[in-house]
Amino acid sequence: MEHEIREQGDVLIAVLSGDIDLEQAPTARKVLLECVGQGKSVLVDLSGVGYIDSSGVASLVEAYQAARKTKSGFALVSVSVGAMRVLELARLNKVFTIHDTIEAGLEAS
Amino acid sequence: MESNSAYDLGAPRSGGEYRDTLELLAEMARDFSTSLDIHQTLGKALVRITHYLGAEAASLFLLENDDTELVCITCEGPVDIGGLRIASDHGIVGRSVQDNLCQIIRDVSQDPDFKSQVDEKTGFTTRSILCAPMSVKDSPFGAIEVINKKGGDGLFDENDRHILQALACSAALALLNARMALELVEKERLRHELDLAAEIQRGLLPQRQPAPYPVAGINLPARGVSGDLYDFFTLEDGRIFFCLGDVSGKGMNASLLMAKTSSLYRCLGRTNPEPGALLAVINNEIFETATHGMFVTMVGGLYDRESGKLIMANAGHEPPLYIDADGNVTSYEAEEPPLGIMPGTEFPEVEINLKGGELYIFTDGVTESPIDGGKMLGATGFTEMIKELKNLSLADRLDMIVDRVAGDRKKLHDDITILGIEHRAPAE
Numbered sequence: 051m052e053h054e055i056r057e058q059g060d061v062l063i064a065v066l067s068g069d070i071d072l073e074q075a076p077t078a079r080k081v082l083l084e085c086v087g088q089g090k091s092v093l094v095d096l097s098g099v100g101y102i103d104s105s106g107v108a109s110l111v112e113a114y115q116a117a118r119k120t121k122s123g124f125a126l127v128s129v130s131v132g133a134m135r136v137l138e139l140a141r142l143n144k145v146f147t148i149h150d151t152i153e154a155g156l157e158a159s
Numbered sequence: 160m161e162s163n164s165a166y167d168l169g170a171p172r173s174g175g176e177y178r179d180t181l182e183l184l185a186e187m188a189r190d191f192s193t194s195l196d197i198h199q200t201l202g203k204a205l206v207r208i209t210h211y212l213g214a215e216a217a218s219l220f221l222l223e224n225d226d227t228e229l230v231c232i233t234c235e236g237p238v239d240i241g242g243l244r245i246a247s248d249h250g251i252v253g254r255s256v257q258d259n260l261c262q263i264i265r266d267v268s269q270d271p272d273f274k275s276q277v278d279e280k281t282g283f284t285t286r287s288i289l290c291a292p293m294s295v296k297d298s299p300f301g302a303i304e305v306i307n308k309k310g311g312d313g314l315f316d317e318n319d320r321h322i323l324q325a326l327a328c329s330a331a332l333a334l335l336n337a338r339m340a341l342e343l344v345e346k347e348r349l350r351h352e353l354d355l356a357a358e359i360q361r362g363l364l365p366q367r368q369p370a371p372y373p374v375a376g377i378n379l380p381a382r383g384v385s386g387d388l389y390d391f392f393t394l395e396d397g398r399i400f401f402c403l404g405d406v407s408g409k410g411m412n413a414s415l416l417m418a419k420t421s422s423l424y425r426c427l428g429r430t431n432p433e434p435g436a437l438l439a440v441i442n443n444e445i446f447e448t449a450t451h452g453m454f455v456t457m458v459g460g461l462y463d464r465e466s467g468k469l470i471m472a473n474a475g476h477e478p479p480l481y482i483d484a485d486g487n488v489t490s491y492e493a494e495e496p497p498l499g500i501m502p503g504t505e506f507p508e509v510e511i512n513l514k515g516g517e518l519y520i521f522t523d524g525v526t527e528s529p530i531d532g533g534k535m536l537g538a539t540g541f542t543e544m545i546k547e548l549k550n551l552s553l554a555d556r557l558d559m560i561v562d563r564v565a566g567d568r569k570k571l572h573d574d575i576t577i578l579g580i581e582h583r584a585p586a587e
Contacts, residue, residue, distance in 0.1 A: 072409055079451070104407035104456075111407075111500055112452025140456060140475035141496045 052098075053081045061091045061123075061159045063152060067098025070106030078106060082113035091123030091159040095152060099133045107142065114146060127155040180322050183211050187329055197337035201330060202233035205303065208326050209235045212319050214305040216283070219330070220245075220252050221293075221301035229253060229301070236306070238281040250274045252302045255290040259299045261324050264288040265314050289315035291323040293331035300334070303327045353383040353411075360384055360414055363421050365391050367554055373464045374399055375554040376578040377561050379571070386413030387522050387576035388421040392429075399464060400432045403520040403578040404457035405476065407497075412453070420445065420455050420498070434459040435472040438498065438506040442474065445499035454499040458520045467513040467582040472506040474498045477523050480542060484515035488542050513582030517553070519545065520580075524573035528564045536564060553579045 051074035056063040062085045070078050085092045094110065096102075110126070117124035125147040129137065137143050149155040187204045194200040201219055209217040216236025220229040223244075229252060231243040248257050254272050255262045267273040267285050278285050286307050293301040305323065308315050357380065364378055376389040386406035393399050402424050406413040423441050431437055438459050445455060458479055460471030471479065475497030478490040495506050511518070521541070530536050536544075544563065548556045557577050565571055 075408070104405070104454075105409070108407040108452040108454060110452070111454060115452060115500075139477070139492065141493045142475065142500075145496050145500055 051077060053077070055081070055085060058156060061093060061156055062088060063093045063095055063127075063155075065095040065098070069101040070099060070109070071101065071103045072105045075103075075105035075109045079109035079112060082109060083116060086113050086116045086120070086122060086124065089120060089122060091125075092117060093125055093127045093149075093152060093155040093159065095127050096133045097128035097130055099130050102133045102136055107136065107140070110146070111142075123159050125149055125155050125158070127152050180211075180325065183207060184325065184329055187326065187333075191329075191333035191336075197334060198232055201334065202235075204326070204330055204333075205233050205235050208303065208323070209305060212289070212305050212315070212323065213309045214289075214315075215307035215309055217303065217305040218243075218252075219293075219301065219303050220256075221334075222247055222256065222299070226300075229256065236283075238283045240277060240281070243277070245274075251288050251290050252304050255292050255302045255304075256299045259292050259294050259297060261292070261320050262288065262290045263315055263317075263320055264290075287314050289319055289323055291320070291327035293327045293334065295331050295335050300331070303330065350383075356411065356414065357383040357385075360418060363418060364389065370552055370554070371583065373553070373581050373583070374401055374462065374578070375557055376403070377557040377576065379561050379565055379575040381524070381571040381574050382410060384411060384414035385574045385576070386410070386417050387524070387574040388417045389520075389576055389578045390421055390425055391578070392425065394429070394432055397464070398432070399462045399580075400428045400434075400460075401462060401578060401580065402428075402434075402457060402459040403476070403522070403576060404455050404498075405522040405524075405574075405576070406455050407453050408451075409574070412451070416445070416449060416453055416455065419448075420457070424457075424459065428459075432461055433508075434461055434470060435506040435508040438472050438474050439504065442498040442500075442504055442506070443502050446502045449499045454497040456493075456497040462513075462580055464582070467515070468510065469513055469518060469580065470508045470510045472508045474504075474506055477521060477526065478538070479518055479520040480538060481511055481513070481518050482516055482542060482545060486546055490538065513580070515582055517545070517579060517581045519577060521577040522574060524571075524575040525560075525564055525577060527573060528566075528571075528575065530564065530566070553581050 051068040051070050054065045064085050114124050127149045128151055190200050190203055205217050205219050218231050218234040218240055220231050223230045227247055228244050229247050231240050234240050247253055251262055251264055251272055264270050265287050267288055288306055290302055290304040292299040374391045378385055378387055386409055389403040391399055391401035404420055406416045428437055456476035457474045458471055458476045460469055462469045473493040474495055475493045478492045481489045495504050526536055526538055526541055528536050544560055548559050557579055561575055
């Protein structure tokens, strides 16, 4: 898994790409929690994620729960087809705020 | 000077008492191979080295604390510096370890790295030093330092350097072997604990019921312990309460949450056998206590074997598959997210009548298993397999499916769990 953090105004954009599996989930978790810990709104760009398993989803859930505690914004953007299938099957699209594009995410932040 | 050595090797011997370095190496190797206490053996080796090289004192340092410190684990000579801790780049010994090079210092007063604090504290006078790193495959993990050559010009020479390097290598290998042996013992202990945990976990799964009991399950963990769970039990009125779940992640943390969820379901289900309401209670409980974003996907249900009526609720789990008596397949996707994520979630129930058909609930370890050269089995492949094995009893069918799906069990990448529920139409 690769990751890149970009800052756009008051919003942090965490771009995760590659596979987020059991081996990579701890890195995803660390990256996302560090972003949320800065107190800014966080958009997680999943456009380049090929495969995400339940441990990868758990890292998103933990960051989402941490953001809720601090009342910070947290949303997923540009979710790849594969990742979206996993999220929809588990009805996690009811949990996460999901935007089609980064621009839409920024506008809503 | 008197030696403070704790290891009695008899009267101090001159180098001449050893026929050659090989003999000393052989003696050290024999000590290392017969002793189980590596530190004691290193102490004994240091005494031999000190005597052989005709030095006044010697010490053996090992890296500790993520290689930030060098600790004197044994010493020989008139002063005891055992337990002394220095920064890993401190002094001559630190330089030897950092550069992974042997150091000969003929006059320490001329060396900027020499630190005189120990001498000042102990009253000992260091004049010359020979220090060799203990390293294996270019990775140093300590050093042996000998101080003040007795007799002659009081200086260590190239011959001493070659000998100390060889002896330090021998000690390094022995230490590495001892550490690896300890790691093996620790791994064995952990494996034993994992086996015990797996055994206790297997005890949480229900026992197979003799035919014609209409519910059967199977669980094959990819590791010793499993993050999957299934359960079923018969209520007093004859209906069967069941569940199957999958905890996010794998390993011991997933198995602990599995044990908790399974216990909650069984315990609360006996008095509150309403699948949707029970999932709501367990959801709130897991939300309050789970960490690291962990969650559980789960299907819980209640089955009336007489009428074939089944109600179930699905919390973010893989869609259960209903195969009717004619082989038509219906999939029931979840309407709500997994347990442990959103408190206060309500889980709607769906009702179906099996009418001579079967319902299969399973984890993604089944459908994501690679078969036929890497292609995933998928829900379609799974239903084809079920239909192909329709002449077997439910329990035998599950066993056969797992045998086929698991293939070479050593390569199993995820836990495999299936729960089957069948309805036998009453004979006319």
